Amino acid sequence: MPVEAAAAAKLNAIADQKAVESPFYIPMTGPASRPRRALKHDDTFVVLDSHGDIGASAGGPDGLFNADTRYLARLELALNDVQPLLLGSNLRDDNSSLTVDLTNPDIYRNGRLVLQKDMLHIVRTFFLWRGAAYQRIGLQNHGEHRASFDLTLSFDNDFADLFEVRGEKRKHRGIATSRLIGPSDVALEYTGLDGRPLSTMVHFDPRPTRLAANTATYHFELKPQQTTSLFVAASCNAEVGHKPVPFFRGLLAHRREMRNFSKGAATVETSNDIFNEVLCQAMADLSILMTNTPQGRYPYAGIPWYSTTFGRDGLITALQLLWIDPRVARGVLKRLAAFQAKSVDPLADAEPGKILHEMRGGEMAALREVPFAQYYGSVDSTPLFVMLAGMYVERTGDDETLRELWPSVEAALGWIDGPGDPDKDGFVEYQRATEQGLQNQGWKDSYDAIFHADGKLVEGNIALAEVQGYVFAAKHLASRLALRIGLPDKARQLEAEAEQLAARFEEAFWCEELGTYALALDGKKMPCAVRASNAGQLLFTGIVREDRARMVAADLMRPHFFTGWGIRTIARGEARYNPMSYHDGSIWPHDNALITLGLARYGLKHSVEAVFKGLFDTAAYMDLRRLPELFCGFQREKRRGPTLYPVACAPQAWASATPYTLLEAALGIEFDVARGEIRFRNPRLPAFLQYVILRDLRLGESSVDLCLRKHENDVSLEVLRTRGQIQVSIVLTH
Structure with missing residues (x-):
């Protein structure tokens, strides 16, 4: 089919689907006549x-x-x-x-x-x-x-x-x-x-x-x-x-109270005054979003629309901050374990073992005019919960919290293998139980976010690519948790299940013609052959083969994805691409942050540096040096800043945590509690950072102050001070 005819066919397919207003859509009917501030x-x-x-x-x-x-x-x-x-x-x-x-x-x-x-x-x-x-x-x-x-x-x-x-x-x-x-x-x-x-x-x-x-x-x-x-x-x-x-x-x-929040967390100082301002604003924003709950401090998702407990947002924010302050993860895990679903409730999309999507305290939620009093319509919160539990224990060695959380981890794994896989094909899927629920239940939850190459929206039980990666990582980490509490048979079972999932995933999701992974599988197991940033998050989970990881990464850094400011959610040229949309061509800082962790995992530090630089430049242009929830995906032009998205939350938790995640990816920070060692794997500082000083970086009861300094393409390490028994090293691998 000629290019023009193919493009016309895509447009017609999209036009055939009426642009109905999604439930719980946030309207924008006109410009704000005065700027807003939030406390x-x-x-x-x-x-x-x-x-x-x-x-x-x-x-x-x-x-x-x-x-x-x-x-x-x-x-x-x-x-x-x-x-x-x-x-x-x-x-x-x-x-x-x-x-x-x-x-x-x-x-x-x-x-x-x-x-x-x-x-x-x-x-x-x-x-x-x-x-x-x-x-x-x-x-x-x-x-x-x-x-x-x-x-x-x-x-x-x-x-x-x-x-x-x-x-x-x-x-x-x-x-x-x-x-x-x-x-x-x-x-x-x-x-x-x-x-x-x-x-x-x-x-x-x-x-x-x-x-x-x-x-x-x-x-x-x-x-x-x-x-x-x-x-x-x-x-x-x-x-x-x-x-x-x-x-x-x-x-x-x-x-x-606000000063007390940051006590006990590592602090960061760099050679770049503007980046220091970005980091300070990010930590100040995280401080006000942190909320005291009966289970501990929890990062509420964002102001104004999401100032409440969100499962996915809290889990990802805690994951992003794990290296600098693991206490956030402990509060998130305990709160979500306390509200883990125990029974089936179709209106709330609840099933036993499932982790909360969001909870609301207003009149409409109490009357069930909206289903969000305690709502579980999130396909990824449950595997992310298991992932964070495993990562938290490996970061801290906190076996007491592990024993407390293990029943919730087992219940979450039970949901993954049970109700989370309704057709028993080995993939975790979603489909809302009632018309009141969210139509899409991954992090891209707009009604039009999941579609086929011709623009047609997906129907049936939907298996998102990145969710399978989360399940893969969750089972690997849960296997190691099982070993810690003396369950070797369970550990072997989980490890085998993870490897089997990886094999099935490669066969079902790889799109040779695209050189990347499908966005999702629809209810008929047909792949959505769409270039999407979801494939980048797969790198973070480790499910991707080494050779294909490099293909995915190369695609993400091409101009149809990478704008110079960041990586788009959907590549330019795809059927529903719109740089001003919520999920179909915009740029989300947290999405980019997780992608950089994946790039670092596969040793692609030059790509980490490019994304880091783009988002740093973005923050430098933003009001207060604050990264917003998302911004428009227009290509970068000389002497022009990025384009704002009109109803983005600011501050927003996982956007605020992004600068710290970018630094983690660049430095390759690893923690080994058993050895009492902090490692920096293939550290690489971007050109705008000549040095980074980390103070009170904790491992168990010990901590260290250190300086990492840039030397062309190398980084040197200087230990400034230690408290307790701790080792610090740079590891270079190729």
Whole structure:
């Protein structure tokens, strides 16, 4: 068939499938008129605009949220009923607070100028702590005359479920009220259809000049150079009469908590100041995404849409951070083990042994208007759980946690070999149990992410390529876990099953005409002959033959995949390729990070260096030096930065962990607890890094500070300090 005819056939096949809106799709109906900033503490987060307002400008998911419910939908500041002018808006480096600097416009009364512009300096400072949002508003008159003005704060709430904020429509809602409960306090209250009472207690200090159910007004008479301040706190589900902690006491306590998060983790310093900023921003973002749970600290997936426990995201983030702080993995594993499915529930896509996809605490989840209260529609979380358990134990030697987790590991393996393989062909597959579930259940979970070469969407039980790699790695690692706890027969069985899977996989998934692996097998076992980044993640799992690994890697580094910024999810030229799509041609930093671990596994450090450089350059262009969840897959051009994706989460956990994973892949870091040794296998630093200093890199009870320095294509190692018994070495293999 001629090229033009083949292309037309692909377009027709795609056009035949109606572009229906996917369930739980996140709409973008217009541009944000003001940039947004986000803060988070445990289960509470807030999205404000650049002026420090909530709900004052279009285009953003504004609000104060707790456990998937909005507790404040509007909080807008005005001076004599006009908006102040923005001077600047900055997050503190550790993400603990947001500071907004404002000034007054020209203010007229009865046609007469009563306050000239730029006379008032207004500083709004925000932070979150223990279910409450705190705000200080500082004012100073820099004019030569007395400033007389009113400052009004307008506030309101809808107690919307997060899925409503995302665009889901509801036929019925609960009842909301607003009432004064004193000269300084207002209660915004709601009783949902689930019968659960919710409230937002808004407290003002000092008491306003006038207070109504939705507005607080202060009248000020400020002398030249006089300063004053007022404080506002909005508390989620506090008791009537509750008084929040004083602003500065809470702020200091919050900052102490954030500093404590990073204690015990290794620290990184490099020769490149910009990369140091990237690393610092990444760790600050991870700090606010970490959430205290009954089972330990857990990295919530991202703000605003995914600030909750996600299985896949937590597992991959913990895997990315394993070398620098294995405590994250312990918290993730314990929490997911606690919520492992015990029974069959079709609406939740739950089956015994399956690991959680996500959990939600809002009204719609409680009423099962959405299936996500505890939802298990993720085909990869279960093998990733086993993988992380094995990697964590090998990284730490923590046999006590292994014994605690082993029943959950066995249950997960039981799901992999049982319900996870419904047609018993030896591959783990998925198909949603009800129409309410996610149509695609791998990490590329858009409705159009899995398709054939002609663009036709896949039907039936779908076997994703990378999931088979996860199962292969999971069984190898579980085999070694079984040996540790004295189960040699189980160990041999798992090792044999892994090798059998690898043989079946090569036969079923390899596409000779493409020189890479199929994206997936459909319900009829037909391969989706599509060039996709999923093949790159296979390298990370080790399931790929050595000769074919080099073919896959070479393909990923060609221009149809590699843009100069990173590797696309789908290669240019494939039927559904769209560089502005969510999963069909965009670039995901975490996807690239896992691919670099795979490239390093097969000794392809020159390719690691290219991807590392691309993502470093991307971060250098980004606001705050922060890698977003994803960005558009346009080819890199000289003197132009990367193109943003409009509704990407930022911060987002596995994107934030990516710089650390890239460094791990470049340095080839390995840990051997039994020998008390840290090895750097074929280390190679990119051109923008002349040295890397790692401090407090731990192995068991010992730790080391060291410096790795670049010498053309070689790297030297200098041990700066050791604590306890530890060996460090460079291993060169070819």
